[in-house]
Amino acid sequence: xxxxxxxxxxxxxxxxxxxxxxxxxxxxxxxxxxxxxxxxxxxxxxxxxxxxxxxxxxxxxxxxxxxxxxxxxxxxxxxxxxxxxxxxxxxxxxxxxxxxxxxxxxxxxxxxxxxxxxxxxxxxxxxxxxxxxxxxxxxxxxxxxxxxxxxxxxxxxxxxxxxxxxxxxxxxxxxxxxxxxxxxxxxxxxxxxxxxxxxxxxxxxxxxxxxxxxxxxxxxxxxxxxxxxxxxxxxxxxxxxxxxxxxxxxxxxxxxxxxxxxxxxxxxxxxxxxxxxxxxxxxxxxxxxxxxxxxxxxxxxxxxxxxxxxxxxxxxxxxxxxxxxxxxxxxxxxxxxxxxxxxxxxxxxxxxxxxxxxxxxxxxxxxxxxxxxxxxxx
Amino acid sequence: xxxxxxxxxxxxxxxxxxxxxxxxxxxxxxxxxxxxxxxxxxxxxxxxxxxxxxxxxxxxxxxxxxxxxxxxxxxxxxxxxxxxxxxxxxxxxxxxxxxxxxxxxxxxxxxxxxxxxxxxxxxxxxxxxxxxxxxxxxxxxxxxxxxxxxxxxxxxxxxxxxxxxxxxxxxxxxxxxxxxxxxxxxxxxxxxxxxxxxxxxxxxxxxxxxxxxxxxxxxxxxxxxxxxxxxxxxxxxxxxxxxxxxxxxxxxxxxxxxxxxxxxxxxxxxxxxxxxxxxxxxxxxxxxxxxxxxxxxxxxxxxxxxxxxxxxxxxxxxxxxxxxxxxxxxxxxxxxxxxxxxxxxxxxxxxxxxxxxxxxxxxxxxxxxxxxxxxxxx
Numbered sequence: 001x002x003x004x005x006x007x008x009x010x011x012x013x014x015x016x017x018x019x020x021x022x023x024x025x026x027x028x029x030x031x032x033x034x035x036x037x038x039x040x041x042x043x044x045x046x047x048x049x050x051x052x053x054x055x056x057x058x059x060x061x062x063x064x065x066x067x068x069x070x071x072x073x074x075x076x077x078x079x080x081x082x083x084x085x086x087x088x089x090x091x092x093x094x095x096x097x098x099x100x101x102x103x104x105x106x107x108x109x110x111x112x113x114x115x116x117x118x119x120x121x122x123x124x125x126x127x128x129x130x131x132x133x134x135x136x137x138x139x140x141x142x143x144x145x146x147x148x149x150x151x152x153x154x155x156x157x158x159x160x161x162x163x164x165x166x167x168x169x170x171x172x173x174x175x176x177x178x179x180x181x182x183x184x185x186x187x188x189x190x191x192x193x194x195x196x197x198x199x200x201x202x203x204x205x206x207x208x209x210x211x212x213x214x215x216x217x218x219x220x221x222x223x224x225x226x227x228x229x230x231x232x233x234x235x236x237x238x239x240x241x242x243x244x245x246x247x248x249x250x251x252x253x254x255x256x257x258x259x260x261x262x263x264x265x266x267x268x269x270x271x272x273x274x275x276x277x278x279x280x281x282x283x284x285x286x287x288x289x290x291x292x293x294x295x296x297x298x299x300x301x302x303x304x305x306x307x308x309x310x311x312x313x314x315x316x317x318x319x320x321x322x323x324x325x326x327x328x329x330x331x332x333x334x335x336x337x338x339x340x341x342x343x344x345x346x347x348x349x350x351x352x353x354x355x356x357x358x359x360x361x362x363x364x365x366x367x368x369x370x371x372x373x374x375x376x377x378x
Numbered sequence: 379x380x381x382x383x384x385x386x387x388x389x390x391x392x393x394x395x396x397x398x399x400x401x402x403x404x405x406x407x408x409x410x411x412x413x414x415x416x417x418x419x420x421x422x423x424x425x426x427x428x429x430x431x432x433x434x435x436x437x438x439x440x441x442x443x444x445x446x447x448x449x450x451x452x453x454x455x456x457x458x459x460x461x462x463x464x465x466x467x468x469x470x471x472x473x474x475x476x477x478x479x480x481x482x483x484x485x486x487x488x489x490x491x492x493x494x495x496x497x498x499x500x501x502x503x504x505x506x507x508x509x510x511x512x513x514x515x516x517x518x519x520x521x522x523x524x525x526x527x528x529x530x531x532x533x534x535x536x537x538x539x540x541x542x543x544x545x546x547x548x549x550x551x552x553x554x555x556x557x558x559x560x561x562x563x564x565x566x567x568x569x570x571x572x573x574x575x576x577x578x579x580x581x582x583x584x585x586x587x588x589x590x591x592x593x594x595x596x597x598x599x600x601x602x603x604x605x606x607x608x609x610x611x612x613x614x615x616x617x618x619x620x621x622x623x624x625x626x627x628x629x630x631x632x633x634x635x636x637x638x639x640x641x642x643x644x645x646x647x648x649x650x651x652x653x654x655x656x657x658x659x660x661x662x663x664x665x666x667x668x669x670x671x672x673x674x675x676x677x678x679x680x681x682x683x684x685x686x687x688x689x690x691x692x693x694x695x696x697x698x699x700x701x702x703x704x705x706x707x708x709x710x711x712x713x714x715x716x717x718x719x720x721x722x723x724x725x726x727x728x729x730x731x732x733x734x735x736x737x738x739x740x741x742x743x744x745x746x747x748x749x750x751x752x753x754x755x756x
Contacts, residue, residue, distance in 0.1 A: 001750075001751075001752060001753045003454060003458070017477055017478065017756045018475070019756055076381060080380075080381070096711050097395065097711070099395055119657070119658070119710055121710055121711070122710075144658065148662070149656070149693070150656040151656075151658060181693065275475060278472050278528040280496050280530055280531075281526070286527055289755075296675055316429060317429065317451040332500075333474050333499070344670075344694050345670055349726070349753065349755070373379075374753075375728065375752075376379070377728070378380065378395045378398065
């Protein structure tokens, strides 16, 4: 990793070395407050997803505002969260492999740990590890909410797994994982609404089957930044897993919102600070930030507050700008702010958050903190 | 970062936690030997690019086989290389910003450091920093070899910058940087040959202009894994910067080679070990390796040695497999090996190399070493 971070507390914004991942702390805190207020008013529990931010610092900021705990996808992320003081973690994913499951159950001696299952083998492995560690693992059944990825079919298969979980000493059936990833970036509100309505039907089917079998379902958890208002208002989901809302990204900003909607609007709060490091021909310029600085799986970064300047190509270490009008030509050494296309994998590329108070133009670095769970892939 | 690495020395391959980045050491060493032999026979200097591997361990393996030193793109990479024992580093890129240039000149007290320029402002900043640090910086003029990214136009502009470099005490004009990134992945040999022939014309123009101005050009450096045989046989380039050859990737493997060609053929030597973590429906399976484990900017990973099984979608933490025939259906817990689409950004996602001796099926972990310059983006 780099020998030193790109900034230190007290630096003016202009002194931040680039590329750097910069948080507009004012916008970030408004985003956290907005979501906390929304969840509170809607009467649902908020369990934000740490796969976005990979930081106990952000987790504790969310928990201080009422979040019940955190989600994550990997055991190594859960380890970093628990080490950082988070006492309630849901691994919203299946964990396969004896070594990994043993690490998960070791964590359950130090925090409330929940995990998902969509296969009897996983349930058996979780139970064996929990008993070996003399701990309780809370296990949710993952139901395919429509994404055709992980999860069992709604109804009987959910009941069968819930019964297996309840039958294993060391395990507690903790509810239903019903996340529809494919719905998050459907562009129109009607499309998103229809997708979550369909997922809701599957949840209802599963809840009815559980009730018929005499099994109480304490939690229905799911939702992301694209659809959480649908789940929250459904009367079915009890817990929201949205993650990206804390920082927002260019791709989520492309989701349309209905006129007059009261859906909370989050601000861009995370940026990549970059520098023009070559400008040898009119109409173009080259930034020091390519796709090792901003993930491009959901589209290229967008240039922030520079009309007529577009990020048109990402190489490994270079970003190409196209300039529509000669008067807007960036000069060598200019600072250019980028909004990443996709927050989660962008955060995973950086070692430090640089937190700025007072805006990107005239602000001051208030804190620099590590992306503690960066690279926690296993 | 993760609390522990995914394997330890002596582990059997099957014990490697996943996702993990695994090097087939036998194939890797054959690749290094093959390129070293090629460069030696062609009479050109080899200066492999560390942007691929980000590891002093790999760098020293290359130098032990005759490489003159390393290239890299960022000052923070150069710092890690010099700290790791590399004594000759070319930053094959422009460096802009006083703090960065000061770090570069500090390195020049400990190693031979070269850097590129395509603007007079950069030359002035390099000179000022070199004099302040009482060191020599070796500066190459970057010429646009055809990629329309960085670099000045061939000819007079090259001469003007070379003269500025020579006029600055603390700087030495070290040659011409002429890398054609856009040519590396042209699919047919004829396309690549034509692109490098055009780049060669630009180099010839520049060399003639330098000669007319009485300026000796000690080095012409460039080339990548896609085109290095063209540069090596041109009689113009003196130094090769290829990087990916040490590990190869799926995208470079898509380059076509002419029948009867004697172009060296490198083997896939770097793999992502992954595990089937969900398999709830016939015809598909879900891996624990998505695009946080294998970069997808140059295409999805390819499944290694499992006929009829295709990696069809990368989510952040999940990889979807499509299965053409029920008898080939992977089972929960199965190990699946992936060849990344693009090596450089994939390496940058991982904290450790897991080196395996004796093959991916029955081998043993020989060493685990850090991706020391991972995240060195600035």
